[in-house]
Amino acid sequence: MAGHSKFKNIQHRKGAQDKKRSAQFSKLSREITVAAKMGMPDPDMNPRLRLAVNAAKAQSMPKDNIQRAIDKANAAGxxxxxxxxxxxxxxxxxxxIVEALTDNRNRTATNVRTAFSKNGGNLGASGAVSHGFDRMGLITYPASAGDADHVFEAALEAGAEDVESGEDEHSIWTAMDSLHEVSKALEATLGEAESAKLAWKPQILVEVDEANAATLLKMIDALEDDDDVQTVWGNYDMSDEVMAKLG
Known part of the structure; x- marks a missing residue:
């Protein structure tokens, strides 16, 4: 279990019902509002907004909720x-690496620092670890989208840079500036993606043993449970044996 695919795997580990849908919709709505405010409120004219809307649709977020989030971008106050x-x-x-959208930096910084310190971690300065990651686009498809060869060929044709296929999903990596174009091209051959977003791809993975794995996952859960936190990325790798012991 590698850091970049952690979110989906942890959902499987905890069970889909364990995720609070309202909290998830809140995070998706916040990203939609920010994307709409930074560019045009039309997804066809705003690549970031289009990706945010697609992510919301992939999580079965109602159309009314999506439109309200877009409208909030232009709402006074x-x-x-x-x-x-x-x-x-x-x-x-x-x-x-923790990415957040916040209206109160002090609150968010305190919560993130607490999640780190209570679970054997240490919060560093800006740039402390990001030099060990590449900023890229990440498009994910379920395993049902096709076998590894089919997905690889489609990704290559669309202009992607790398593909990682596992039992549950296909992770397609693109250059950061090509995410929108590659995502759109893939829709023609593979259909709509489960998600398409900017990501932090670790240059080197760190193997985590059983002694540290449970605490690490507890820390990640604490971070993701925070309303302000949008995504959590890590350079960890966990063997199937360790994951099985964690249940």
Missing amino acids: GEDYEEVRYEGYGPGGVAV
Whole structure:
């Protein structure tokens, strides 16, 4: 289990019902509002908004909720969210990047720092670990989209840079600036993606043993449970044996 695919795997580990749908919709709505505010409120004219809307649709977010989130971008007196990134180390020396959208930096920083410190981690300064990651586009498809060869050929034709296929999903990596174009091209051959977003791809993975794995996952869960946190990335890798012991 590698860091970039952690979110889907942890959903399987905890069970889909364990995720609070309202909290998930809140995070998706916040990203839609920020994307609409930063560009045109039309998804066809705003690549970031289109990706945010597609992500919301993939999670079965109602159309009315999506439209309200877009409308909030132009509403007077609406929340003004700021993009913030936190970097640090988790148990076992794992590098962790946390991306957040917040209207209160002090609150978010305190919550993130607490999640790190209570679970054997240390929050560092900006740039502390991001040099060990590449900023790229990540498009994910379920295994049902096709076998590894079919997905690889489709991704190559669409202009992707790398493909990682596993039992549950296909992860298609693109250059950061090509995410929108590659995602659109893939729709023609593979259909709509489960998700398409900017991501942090680790240059080197760190193997996490059983002693540190449970604490690391607890830290990640604590971070993701925070309303302000949008995504959590790490350079960790866990063997199937360790995952099986964690249940």
